[in-house]
Amino acid sequence: xxxxxxxxxxxxxxxxxxxxxxxxxxxxxxxxxxxxxxxxxxxxxxxxxxxxxxxxxxxxxxxxxxxxxxxxxxxxxxxxxxxxxxxxxxxxxxxxxxxxxxxxxxxxxxxxxx
Amino acid sequence: xxxxxxxxxxxxxxxxxxxxxxxxxxxxxxxxxxxxxxxxxxxxxxxxxxxxxxxxxxxxxxxxxxxxxxxxxxxxxxxxxxxxxxxxxxxxxxxxxxxxxxxxxxxxxxxxx
Numbered sequence: 001x002x003x004x005x006x007x008x009x010x011x012x013x014x015x016x017x018x019x020x021x022x023x024x025x026x027x028x029x030x031x032x033x034x035x036x037x038x039x040x041x042x043x044x045x046x047x048x049x050x051x052x053x054x055x056x057x058x059x060x061x062x063x064x065x066x067x068x069x070x071x072x073x074x075x076x077x078x079x080x081x082x083x084x085x086x087x088x089x090x091x092x093x094x095x096x097x098x099x100x101x102x103x104x105x106x107x108x109x110x111x112x113x114x
Numbered sequence: 115x116x117x118x119x120x121x122x123x124x125x126x127x128x129x130x131x132x133x134x135x136x137x138x139x140x141x142x143x144x145x146x147x148x149x150x151x152x153x154x155x156x157x158x159x160x161x162x163x164x165x166x167x168x169x170x171x172x173x174x175x176x177x178x179x180x181x182x183x184x185x186x187x188x189x190x191x192x193x194x195x196x197x198x199x200x201x202x203x204x205x206x207x208x209x210x211x212x213x214x215x216x217x218x219x220x221x222x223x224x225x226x227x
Contacts, residue, residue: 004157031213043204043217055212091157100146100165101208101215105157 004106006092012112018080021109024073025094033103034067034077035091043091049075050097082113116141116207120218127195128226135190135221137205146208147188148215149179153201161203164188175199200225 005024013019025032033048047057052069060067064083069075079086089110093103117140127133139145146165150158162173169181179190188205202222206215 033214042219045214048212048214050212056214093158095213097213099213100163101213102146102148102160102163103213103215105150105159107157110155 004092004094004104006090006106006109008109009107010110010112012114013082014114015083016081017113018078019082019086019111019113021077021090021092021111023075023077023092023106025075025092026096026104027073029094029096029104030072031095031097031103032069032075033093033095034075035093037089037091037108038087046077079111082111084113087111087113116145116209116216118205118207118216118218120203120205120221122221123219124222124224126224126226129197130194133190133192133195133199133223135203135205135223137188137190137218138186139188139205139207140186141207141209145188147179147181148206148208149173149177149188149190150204150206151175151201152204152220158204161190195223195225197225197227199223 007022034046037043046059047067049069067077089108091108092106095103119138148163149161152158161177162171164171164181172178202220204220205218
């Protein structure tokens with residue numbers, strides 16, 4: 001299996017622009033997680049899905065952030081409008097029910113908002 | 115709610131020396147415990163995991179960890195550190211609900227030649 005795939009790996013944008021991050025989970029996994037990692041706040045869970053349905057979005061920082069999972073093999077995290085404080089590494093992870101919560105992480109997207 | 119504490123933010127060891135990274139958790143039931151490693155510019159890679167059974171678990175790259183229920187700890191060890199072990203290490207505990215993990219703040223390991 002190719003593992004969790006994220007794109008782009010790096011994104012540089014200007015403040016106010018829309019940013020879309022993409023994730024393809026491991027085939028057959030039914031949970032998908034979006035995390036944000038910064039030096040100041042460490043690793044934060046933003047939102048997670050089960051069978052394509054958002055279960056807990058309490059970690060989404062503001063209404064500027066939205067996430068979707070239109071099917072089992074694709075998810076997006078969108079920031080509109082972006083701000084410099086959104087600069088971070090965004091990780092996607094997937095997991096299989098019954099796997100004792102083991103999560104598999106993608107390589108991350110490094111976002112820089114100028 | 116569960117929580118994970120990694121008391122050491124930074125650790126520096128000499129190459130060839132032994133290593134122990136500390137992890138303490140708070141969770142009401144039997145925990146699922148994990149150690150992940152993150153090399154610079156990379157995602158998190160699973161080193162090892164504990165679900166039940168033998169409290170000493172072996173992982174990849176020569177790492178092991180011991181679950182001690184009485185101390186609520188799951189410390190990571192390696193008998194001889196290699197320069198390539200320099201990375202950030204995260205301890206995590208799993209709750210039953212939602213396949214979620216709660217992560218500690220991480221320990222950054224530096225290896226001196």
